[in-house]
Amino acid sequence: MSMTTRRTFLTSTLAAGLFAPAFIRPASAKTTSITVASLLGEDKPETRIWRHIAEQVESRMPGRFRFNIVANGALGGEKEVAEATRLGAVQASLSTASSLSGWVPELQILDLPFLYRDAAHVARVVDGAIGADLQDRLEAQNFIATGFIDYGARHLLAKEAILRPEEMVGRKIRVIQSPLHTKLWSGFGAVPVGIPITETYNALATGVADAMDLTKSAYAGFKLYEVVPVMMLTGHIRASGVVYFAGSFWNGLSPEEQQVLRDASTQGAAYFNGLIVADEETSVATALSHGGQVLEVPDIAAWRQGARGVWEAFAPVVGGQARIDAVAAV
Numbered sequence: 001m002s003m004t005t006r007r008t009f010l011t012s013t014l015a016a017g018l019f020a021p022a023f024i025r026p027a028s029a030k031t032t033s034i035t036v037a038s039l040l041g042e043d044k045p046e047t048r049i050w051r052h053i054a055e056q057v058e059s060r061m062p063g064r065f066r067f068n069i070v071a072n073g074a075l076g077g078e079k080e081v082a083e084a085t086r087l088g089a090v091q092a093s094l095s096t097a098s099s100l101s102g103w104v105p106e107l108q109i110l111d112l113p114f115l116y117r118d119a120a121h122v123a124r125v126v127d128g129a130i131g132a133d134l135q136d137r138l139e140a141q142n143f144i145a146t147g148f149i150d151y152g153a154r155h156l157l158a159k160e161a162i163l164r165p166e167e168m169v170g171r172k173i174r175v176i177q178s179p180l181h182t183k184l185w186s187g188f189g190a191v192p193v194g195i196p197i198t199e200t201y202n203a204l205a206t207g208v209a210d211a212m213d214l215t216k217s218a219y220a221g222f223k224l225y226e227v228v229p230v231m232m233l234t235g236h237i238r239a240s241g242v243v244y245f246a247g248s249f250w251n252g253l254s255p256e257e258q259q260v261l262r263d264a265s266t267q268g269a270a271y272f273n274g275l276i277v278a279d280e281e282t283s284v285a286t287a288l289s290h291g292g293q294v295l296e297v298p299d300i301a302a303w304r305q306g307a308r309g310v311w312e313a314f315a316p317v318v319g320g321q322a323r324i325d326a327v328a329a330v
Contacts, residue, residue, distance in 0.1 A: 034249070035068045037075040037084070037093040039197060040221040045275035046094055047071045049149075049243070049268045056264035064257070077196030079177055086142050091249040094149065096241045098176040103141040107134055108180045109318040113307035115328060116238040119150045119273065124330045126240065130323075142247030146262045147269035151215045151239035152276050157228040158211035159204075163297050165306045174200050174212035180314055181213075184236075187309050197222065204228055215239050217276055220283030225292035231284075232295050234303055243269055 038047040047069060054067035075081055075090060078099035084090040097110040109130065116122050125131065126148040138145045156162060162171070169189035175181040177194040185192045190211070195203050197218075203209045204227040212228060213236070219225065243265045250258065284294060297303065315321045 031063055031066050033066045033068055034091045035070065035075075035089075037081040037090050038069060038071045039073045039078070039094075040218070041072050044221045045217065045272050045279055046221075048275060049094070049272040050092075052271045053243075053261075053264045053268040056267055057260055060260045060264070061257070073198040077198045079196060082143070085244070085246040088246055088248040090246065092243075092245045094241055094243055096151065096176065096239055098178040098181060098239075100138065100141075100143065100242070100244075101178050101180065103143070104134065104137045105317050106137055106319065108178070108314055109323065109327065110134075110240040111178070111180050111237055112314065112318070112324065112327075113184055113236045113310055114304045115311070115324065119152075119238070121330065122150055122238050122240055123148075125327055128330075130327065138242070138244065139247065143242070144245040144247055144250040145242040146245060146265035147243040149241045149243060149269050149272050150276065151241055152217055152280055153235035154213045154215055154237040154239050155219075156211065156213050156232040156234045156236070157219060157224060158230050158232070159228055161230050161293075161295055162211065162232055163295065164299065165302050168211075171211055172209045174203055174209040180310060183313055184307060184310050188306055200224070201227060213237070215276075216280040216283045220286045225287040225290050229287075229290075229292045230295065231287065231292065232297050234297055234300070236303060236307060243272075 036050050038050060040046040042048070050067060050069045054065075054069070057065055057067075075084065078093075078095050079102070081090055081093045082095060082100060082103070085093060097107040101107045101111070110116075110122070110126070116125075126134075131148060135145045158171075162168060165188050168185070171190045172193055173185050173190045174195045175185055175192040177196070182192045182194070193203070193209050195209065200209070200212060201222060201224060204212065204224070212224070213234075214222075214224065216231070219231065245261065253261070288294065311321075311324055315324060318324065
């Protein structure tokens with residue numbers, strides 16, 4: 001290389017360094033891996049939200065974090081993942097409020113049957129004082145909830161049509177491992193069986209359970225239309241959830257890093273909620289194309305009346321009847 005060429009090269013390199021964008025990381029900066037557990041596949045909102053969050057974080061802090069997203073329930077069901085998070089083996093995931101209620105019983109305010117009218121009603125509640133209180137309680141149990149999400153309404157699923165509450169008597173129903181869900185279905189005379197979602201398909205196929213309840217999106221995501229082909233549109237519980245990080249991981253981050261992850265989670269939650277709306281339509285179409293049925297229930301008031309006992313039983317747990325009434329009025 002001639003002296004002139006070398007001088008030109010060094011001058012241009014120095015200039016590039018002087019005017020490089022401020023977000024270029026110093027050579028000493030390390031990349032931190034975040035192991036994320038997702039219950040469903042790459043095409044479902046439960047995984048797509050984390051791809052979205054990862055993109056948002058990368059745009060703000062290039063190379064600072066590497067998201068290792070483990071899909072298809074490979075790291076276990078919600079309870080197993082939550083326990084792994086508390087131990088630090090998993091750094092982030094999503095969870096229904098139901099599955100975290102074993103650590104934070106007050107979360108069951110979000111699970112009370114027939115309390116929430118629609119997604120907007122839930123959003124108003126979690127964006128207010130109740131949502132802030134629940135985040136504080138989760139943090140005390142080493143779950144850093146950075147956003148609330150809406151999985152959609154839960155509906156009854158079975159091998160045959162069950163249109164009236166009295167038809168539940170004696171049926172074995174798979175439930176989330178939650179006292180509230182157990183109380184709800186035992187109140188209808190069913191026999192609740194607590195089974196992780198990742199084991200539910202086999203339990204239904206082998207007769208361990210005859211029915212279950214789930215959102216439309218997850219119904220198709222787990223191909224449950226193959227074993228419980230009939231969906232009754234009860235819409236009895238609005239399935240709320242959280243985006244969360246492990247407290248042990250979170251506490252090792254700088255305030256700036258925490259804020260970037262929190263902002264990305266907020267954007268991710270809004271993205272997820274939009275995906276769910278679209279995915280529900282696709283999921284119902286998928287179920288119908290595989291021989292599933294979707295049925296309206298003729299007397300939803302009877303189902304509501306049968307569920308009122310849950311409100312009374314759980315009022316002391318979730319903050320009293322006055323708090324329930326306040327939520328209903330939001």
